[in-house]
Amino acid sequence: MSLVIIGTGNWGSTLAGLLNPEQALRMWCERKEFIKPTIESLKQAAGTDRPGIVVEEMFTSPLTAGDIVLVVVPSAQVGPVARKIHEKVKPPYPIIVSASKGLERATFRTCSQVIASILPTATIAVMSGPNIAKEIAAGRPAKAVLGCDNVHVLLKVAKAMRSDRFHLDMTRDTVDVELCAAMKGVFAIGAGVIDARKWGCNFMGLMLTFGLREIAEVGKFLGISSAHVFGIAGLGDLVATCLSPDSRNYRLGQLLAGGTPLKEALSQVGMVVEGAMTASAVSEMAALRLRVPLFSAISAIVEDPCEAAFRRLEQVLMEYPSNG
Template structure:
């Protein structure tokens, strides 16, 4: 039996713990709060983040990070902006052969680094993999059919990970494109906010379809400059995740955008949530890197202006619509 522990007991971490336990692993679920751990162990469910879903028998919750580090595989499911801190805390207790699977989607806000680059800064010695795809936590926890990209530069390690977490209803597809598997998940969170703004502002399905399509062009341009393969970006962790997140109110990023489109204030929206909306923090990092690499990403720029530049939603939309007409193969909206 493989020891596979999950670092982060939000909805996605809980869903992955349930999946890993169903796949036959010995699973420990780490949370930073003792009250939360006690509730998980006594209630056998995560009523705070995933209400109504029972934990698979055998899952144990803990606040002891050193204990959680003692595993053959660690799924890193804390928010992207906390990955560096948690990796630093894990480092003293990690065995060098422990495989770390990054399940967070985003760029580090201050540096613009991908999660694999953050890990290379903090724990370069351990094997790394990326898990990303069009996956809503509740559906995964319920056992509904889904697929994801699992990226690992060492294919043998990747195959072991697929065997460890794969189920008939949860199908990991293996690639060695670690960079590509991260780009789609990071950029789509920002694009989902844009699509939510369209929905909240009642701008129509035509506008949303245009944003998804031109947003995909931004993902491809960003990915090309960062060294990703186009086929990865057109797969589950890119196009698949983009379509899901830009089409459903169940997406935290989409629902935040919808609230902004209806005239709500960003600070008030965030105060009402106890979950992290990754696109809010990733938007500025993407735009910083796009400027550095000379990549035209007008939709991401418009979202960042709304979130961090004090620009009104109506003005950002007006600016996008005022852009010059372009050939479709060229850059720009």
């Protein structure tokens, strides 16, 4: 059995440095020309060039049913990755762990649901939490939630990913964890706006309070357990991302509020910002008579970061009823 990480960005490289050094590990690049840059970024992000990590082009070596595949790619790439697995691998499939965050705008499906629609017989787990890659790569401790409806798989994955500075809580819920993780990124964009506009910590407190309320509102409609909304996949991830300037979503909000056009801001962040895509998906739920004015205001900023959009966000926070 070996671990295979698909996704060579900051989070994928950081996970590679975290995982049990006795565990065989392969990192898969989309193309051969990405191998050398991945090896270099792996040394920087993981803080180690430990032996045992093989960096190779996707499907250079076979996947077996006993492997564990960590999918650590932007949400828009989850479907294409699953389709490649479907084309190249015959069932039974390896265990697939989605460590990607975000939603499909058109369908509101989570990453695990997208994978399951393409690989219906695969066993799928999810992992999420307040995990700023830069902090974890620097050796700071962190925790995440690992979700799967199969207890045997939970125990197998947890053992394979054992680390003294990265602990996993376990749950049999998957979609609940993913939805909380996806929604919090929207408010991190708002937090970046608050910082850039110099609205202060008082307003940041409002963002966290009312942002959590809207996550709970949407969560109730979707049947998400309140334990996850107020747990580390929801509240914990919300606080970490809204307070960390190392968060991609936070940095996007800062840039937009500073007058940088969206396309240029995304380029400057240098990574896919899931909150930007999730904002539009969730704000559309207002049509279902859900009260999500913050989601809508931040979505408006992403779509058109003009002065009127920023004033709208300020007004929403000022006029939000504290008693619900």
